[in-house]
Amino acid sequence: MRVLAAQELAPGACREVLAGTTPVALFNLSGTFHAISNVCLHRGGPLGQGVLDGPLVLCPWHAWAFDVTTGVSDVNPQLRVRRFDVKVEDGQVYVKAE
Numbered sequence: 490m491r492v493l494a495a496q497e498l499a500p501g502a503c504r505e506v507l508a509g510t511t512p513v514a515l516f517n518l519s520g521t522f523h524a525i526s527n528v529c530l531h532r533g534g535p536l537g538q539g540v541l542d543g544p545l546v547l548c549p550w551h552a553w554a555f556d557v558t559t560g561v562s563d564v565n566p567q568l569r570v571r572r573f574d575v576k577v578e579d580g581q582v583y584v585k586a587e
């Protein structure tokens with residue numbers, strides 16, 4: 490599912506997108522795109538509105554951190570948000586979320 494053009498998301502930036510009907514948090518980590526669920530496991534905060542700190546995104550609501558490359562919580566490795574495959578083709582970013 491195409492979500493945006495690669496040039497719309499600069500390195501170090503993140504954005505909420507919809508892949509079909511699935512809310513996805515999309516990240517540009519030094520030129521590589523990563524996608525995880527947009528819904529934080531704490532209280533459902535929008536991870537795509539968070540702040541990137543290296544490979545970690547800090548949830549904008551209460552700062553829980555998740556690794557955007559794996560979805561795993563920085564605090565509790567037992568917790569993991571869903572991760573989605575991403576590909577870039579012809580300058581377009583596609584997220585596989587079904």
Ligand code: FES
Pocket residue numbers: 529530531532533534548549550551552553
């Ligand atoms: S909702 Fe994400 S840290 Fe609380």
